[in-house]
Amino acid sequence: MRTAVVLLPALAALGAYYVYLPLPGTMSEPWKLMLMDASFRAIQETCNLVHYLRLSHHLTVLNYVIGVLDKLESPSSELVKIQDTQFDGVEVRVFEPSKKEDKALRRSVVYIHGGGWALASARASSYNNLCKIMTESLKAVIVSIEYRLVPKVHFPEPFNDAFRAAKHFLQPDVLAKYSVDPGRIAISGDSAGGNLAAAVCQQLSRDTSVTNKPKLQALIYPVLQAFDFNTPSYRQNMNMPVLPRFVMIKFWIDYFNGNPDFAHSMVINNHTALDVSQAVPYKGHLNWSSLLPSVFKKNYKPVIQTTGKAEILREIPELLDIRASPLLAEKEILQLQPKTYILTCENDVLRDDGVMYAKRLENAGVEVTLDHFEDCFHGCMIFTVWPTDFSAGLRTRESYIKWLDQNL
Ligand SMILES: *[C@@H]1O[C@H](CO)[C@@H](O)[C@H](O)[C@H]1NC(C)=O
Numbered sequence: 244m245r246t247a248v249v250l251l252p253a254l255a256a257l258g259a260y261y262v263y264l265p266l267p268g269t270m271s272e273p274w275k276l277m278l279m280d281a282s283f284r285a286i287q288e289t290c291n292l293v294h295y296l297r298l299s300h301h302l303t304v305l306n307y308v309i310g311v312l313d314k315l316e317s318p319s320s321e322l323v324k325i326q327d328t329q330f331d332g333v334e335v336r337v338f339e340p341s342k343k344e345d346k347a348l349r350r351s352v353v354y355i356h357g358g359g360w361a362l363a364s365a366r367a368s369s370y371n372n373l374c375k376i377m378t379e380s381l382k383a384v385i386v387s388i389e390y391r392l393v394p395k396v397h398f399p400e401p402f403n404d405a406f407r408a409a410k411h412f413l414q415p416d417v418l419a420k421y422s423v424d425p426g427r428i429a430i431s432g433d434s435a436g437g438n439l440a441a442a443v444c445q446q447l448s449r450d451t452s453v454t455n456k457p458k459l460q461a462l463i464y465p466v467l468q469a470f471d472f473n474t475p476s477y478r479q480n481m482n483m484p485v486l487p488r489f490v491m492i493k494f495w496i497d498y499f500n501g502n503p504d505f506a507h508s509m510v511i512n513n514h515t516a517l518d519v520s521q522a523v524p525y526k527g528h529l530n531w532s533s534l535l536p537s538v539f540k541k542n543y544k545p546v547i548q549t550t551g552k553a554e555i556l557r558e559i560p561e562l563l564d565i566r567a568s569p570l571l572a573e574k575e576i577l578q579l580q581p582k583t584y585i586l587t588c589e590n591d592v593l594r595d596d597g598v599m600y601a602k603r604l605e606n607a608g609v610e611v612t613l614d615h616f617e618d619c620f621h622g623c624m625i626f627t628v629w630p631t632d633f634s635a636g637l638r639t640r641e642s643y644i645k646w647l648d649q650n651l
């Protein structure tokens with residue numbers, strides 16, 4: 244009994260310590276976010292233990308657990324017809340409005356889901372719901388790409404899958420089959436899916452065999468570069484749920500099947516130090532001193548190492564490949580991009596990736612809408628269903644769909 248009296252408060256204190264995170268005063272629904280984050284961390288740490296014991300890859304286990312928690316499959320509704328098929332050998336889930344309004348051609352969005360190139364699915368209820376709601380509110384055909392995930396495949400395979408499926412869909416006869424207006428197609432995605440969407444858009448814009456180009460791209464808190472992990476947003480939010488800086492760097496390394504030990508060097512930008520010659524040509528593309536407004540720069544100073552570790556880029560040259568880091572593309576490519584929407588959250592390591600891409604596109608003459616949310620966190624747009632429902636999720640989703648409705 245006496246032991247219990249001592250142990251219970253101790254356990255409660257330990258639990259509170261595990262759950263509690265100092266969050267900025269502007270964050271909406273902070274306690275709910277802390278609880279969700281603590282659960283997510285506990286699951287991730289268990290997966291890391293399984294990985295450490297060499298029982299399975301941590302990302303395989305994590306994706307399995309997420310799949311169990313989030314029931315896959317969700318039947319067509321009265322309003323939306325859902326069909327799983329393949330585009331050029333790549334699995335896709337196509338959502339169509341059930342009512343075909345006469346012979347009118349419909350708008351369309353090619354959607355690429357997020358999850359660090361390793362997690363989630365077009366069939367996960369979160370993404371399935373998002374696409375259903377988009378189909379209903381936009382009366383559009385949504386093509387959600389089921390690209391293959393890390394660790395089963397690595398870069399460039401997820402990119403290649405997304406590109407092949409999008410290119411297949413853009414062919415005139417395929418569009419005709421789905422009654423899609425060739426002039427009203429958007430490419431979109433969130434987080435790692437936003438990374439793939441931006442990279443697919445760049446590749447489509449340069450591919451002369453693609454005659455029908457997308458009208459828009461819409462990127463939700465996209466990952467766009469692996470060059471600088473010390474942007475103001477990476478530093479300000481290094482411990483922010485649901486995506487701390489170190490976790491993002493690990494996702495990058497796993498994307499390339501690189502050595503996980505490099506993460507500690509990449510945190511301090513040792514991979515792009517001044518003495519690493521491969522990185523030099525890109526320095527100007529990613530100069531946040533000139534690309535970010537002062538409200539985002541605050542008092543942060545660039546972290547530029549004089550001497551670093553050249554072996555990282557020697558072993559993982561793909562870190563500078565624009566199909567992985569679209570923010571590093573030349574101006575000649577940027578100016579070919581369609582009208583763009585970028586959604587960013589203040590409490591997100593990736594805020595500045597999005598803000599810098601918006602600025603570089605604008606400098607290249609592209610029309611850009613930057614939709615910034617001061618009280619939101621990374622990944623919020625898919626958290627709309629109990630028990631992980633957030634007002635941040637509903638508000639970002641509404642704003643995103645509204646922009647598509649007005650511009651597509
Ligand atoms: C980055 O931009 C700042 C401010 O415009 C400028 O002073 C600096 O020389 C630039 N650095 C590089 C590497 O281009």
Ligand SMILES: *[C@@H]1O[C@H](CO)[C@@H](O)[C@H](O)[C@H]1NC(C)=O
Nearest residue numbers: 507508509511513550551552
């Ligand atoms: C960064 O690189 C420098 C120079 O090679 C090295 O001395 C330092 O240990 C490295 N730091 C990390 C964390 O890798």
